[in-house]
Amino acid sequence: MSALDAHKLALEVEAAQDVDLERVVPVLHGWIQRQETDGLAIDVASYAHVPGGPGVLLIGHGVDLAVRAEAGRAVLHVALKRDPRPGEEKLADLAARVTAAAARLERDLGLRFGTERIRVVFLDRLRATPESARAAIPALAAALERAFGARYQVLPESDEPITLLASVEGAST
Numbered sequence: 001m002s003a004l005d006a007h008k009l010a011l012e013v014e015a016a017q018d019v020d021l022e023r024v025v026p027v028l029h030g031w032i033q034r035q036e037t038d039g040l041a042i043d044v045a046s047y048a049h050v051p052g053g054p055g056v057l058l059i060g061h062g063v064d065l066a067v068r069a070e071a072g073r074a075v076l077h078v079a080l081k082r083d084p085r086p087g088e089e090k091l092a093d094l095a096a097r098v099t100a101a102a103a104r105l106e107r108d109l110g111l112r113f114g115t116e117r118i119r120v121v122f123l124d125r126l127r128a129t130p131e132s133a134r135a136a137i138p139a140l141a142a143a144l145e146r147a148f149g150a151r152y153q154v155l156p157e158s159d160e161p162i163t164l165l166a167s168v169e170g171a172s173t
Helices: 021-033 087-109 130-135 137-148
Strands: 009-015 041-047 055-060 063-070 073-080 113-122 152-159 162-168
Touching: 009 087, 021 041, 021 055, 021 063, 021 087, 063 087, 073 087, 073 113, 087 113, 087 137, 113 137, 113 152, 130 137, 130 152, 130 162, 137 152, 137 162
Parallel strands: none
Antiparallel strands: 009 073, 009 113, 041 055, 055 063, 063 073, 113 162, 152 162
């Protein structure tokens, strides 16, 4: 089984600028009110007061979204949960959800997210190990290229949680 078949998988992209997390809360509530969320939205929770915390979360039944501040940049984290589809199909769907959420955050907060650096976070310890995540790197690089139209170099970043960092080949970080 490939790590890409993990039922809980997330992608993270960064904005070039920071964000005031308190401004994110009403924006996400507005998405729920206008039914602009991916699937069933349950609630918005703010952990903006927690240093190094998850930021502001839009908790959903099948998809969670978070915006956090990290090293002077806004980070968008979109996670699929309970998704048994094959890895490449799931990754393509997740990439589309990240792109849509980033566009809404640009519209509502003026944040511009890029795909030059993408973190792939495996949140499913039952189906993903650091070893299986590393073994999935070639398939992951190919899937990201199809989804975002660029060639990526993918390297392990962390084993807790299992995270791979995909960087556009030739781009400065």
